[in-house]
Amino acid sequence: MLFRLELKKILLSPMLIVFLALCLGFNLLIAIPGAYDEYASFVAGASKTAGYKLGAQFEEKIRKLEADEMRDYLAEDTAGKTDVFDGYDTAYIADAYIRRLNLSGYAAEAMRGKYAALQNAADDKAFTDESLTVYFASSTPDKHFGLHGITMRVLIAQCGILAALVMLLSLGYEHMSRTSLTVYAAKTGRNILRHKMLASISAALIAFAVLIGLTLLAYFQINDYGNIWKSSVSSIYNVIDDLLVGASRPFLTWQSYTVLTYLLAVLCIAAFLTVCFSFMAFVIGVWVKNSYVGFLLFLITNAGCLVIAIMFGARLPAYLSMLTPAWLWLKQPLWFTDGGADILWKNFEILGVCASLILLAGLCVFSAKMFKKRDII
């Protein structure tokens, strides 16, 4: 009952609706428009007849398409491709990182271990010729980064900020309405934090679904994906530019993902990350009465997590900071891959989200317990 009432307070708040509308407007005006690519659109259209697997059959079907510049370019772009994971050795990546960053001890060992494990993933992909899928052909890096590096990052940031605002609004509601002295004088009143937290998280997830749903709907209206959904996200065309290695390397995921399942996996982690931001705002909101100061402290905490990596360089505190929600957000384009030189562990995004959830949940429980005993005057 209390949960429903708290949820109603939040969902009926004009602030939430206006903020969602403004975010959606921002996404439609700024984040999305640059996403359209004529060649990529042609590839998606061609995939409806030619399929998504590269090879002789695909090339033949492409040749049968109506002759024009795009068709000729696609034919040239996809001709004679071989599996990039055949004989691919991941050890050179670890060697490059260890040499360039002067890693030693645990860090060097963990880095070697990570890329030794990644070798298994490469071998599995070589066995199934997974890289021989068209994705968006040579437009793939821009298209993939456009969705996962720009659009999704903007969306997750908006959802994170919204989650924090909703939590702080809920926690500060009694104080703003001058009902705190009445509500918190009773035992039930003191327990209301639990209902507020659950209601805020629910509202944040509803807002997450609405914002991401509407934005991606608009995105996929502009960008037709055709049969590309079934393409592997580790296609031969999808590469990571790695300055430390000195060359581009394949977008090698730990498991096999199609474009669709990769997007769904990213959305799943993003939802949990939103919950992490909610928990963080709860802890801050319980200790700091002033919502304005609370929100600023929320931003400072996340910025502080980013700064730890800058200050500690290639040392353990920096590697641990990569598991915080702020860094997970920043590393979003590399989720489900090795993560690059600043990640020591496999599946860092799952590890980070779980660790953050557990730690923050513990802090939430502690804060709520302390609140029950606190003087309210």
Next chain:
Amino acid sequence: MRIIFHEMKKIWNWKILGIIALVCALFYVMFMSYFIKYYKSGNHPQAELIYYAEELSRLYGTSLTPEELSDYIASERQKLIAKAEGYIKTMPIFAESGIYSYADYGVLKDARGREFTQAENNAYWALYGEGCDYLGFFLETLEHMEEEFDITPMYIGWNDSFWGILNEWEQARYIQMVQNNEHHFVLSYWTHSNTNDYASYFAVMLMLAVLILVSPLLVFDRSRYIHHLQYSSKTGRKIMRKQLAATLLSAFILTTLLLLIFGGIYSINDTYLFWDANINSGLNLGNYSVFNMTYGQWVTAIIALMYVLALGFSMLAFVMARFSRNMITLIMKLIFLFTAAAYLCAAIFNYSFSMLYNTLYQILREPGAEAYVSGFVLLLGLVPAVFVTQMEKRADV
């Protein structure tokens, strides 16, 4: 004045100041410290061009003729080649590829078009390395300075270059620049670029700090229903004007404080050596300004723009705060205001007054576009702020 002073005391509370200090410190570490740490070290040939620009400033003042530069380069080149000979004779890496003198190294350098063997590659890059005191970069920089210093007049009438995209006014300005010998001043591209980037990030941080400081005032009062008491008297009805004045003064003081602190930090880079050097220096790699101005005048101009923007955005925040029922609603509005401020700062302070590189100028094609847009922001804040303060006098509470 007393009321303005007390309103300012409400704005400048220690919690908010502490938060601003933290925010600025974090922002500095994340975005600005790079431009102090790596200005003279770490990047090549940036370090070398800055070194030579400073040396030329010390020896010749702010400007010199192409003949003076040629003499300097000839003498410096001799010294560097003598040093290079020393390294080539003593380091085995050169002998391994058949290089026994600088002349032999020159032959290898001239053959850069073909594929080198591993030994040749090692020898070629060795002269650019720390082991040879980055001599390769020093020599290359001298070559580059000789080519670039007097290249400015060559672009006149060369339609295949950027000259082809300049309009009539810009071409006339360019010709005037050459006639005034503005390109014979000494200012390295890296100095201008470093200051530009540092200033751009500083501007964004400044807007954030100003918005954090001035925004809560009205919402705090309204959340405690103090405005009911204030509006019950004639003096109280004018309080919003005084709060606006307090907001503007606070924005001004904060801007000045942050300029002193972060400007003081930036002075470590010694760029004041180029204060009187014309920004259209041949060593500034084509970063031509629409105005005949020195580096010092350019810095002063962008500081003035920062003041104007800080005051404009503080007034916009003031107006938004008037229409915010609580802090969360205010924060929601500030997020979008700050996003707009950040985008605008990126457009205004990206090589301000540059003929070729500033986004605003490229769109508006009006000399001083940055100043016009900043002035527009000031007006955009001032008009509704004044209107709101006038309306409050008659508002029902």
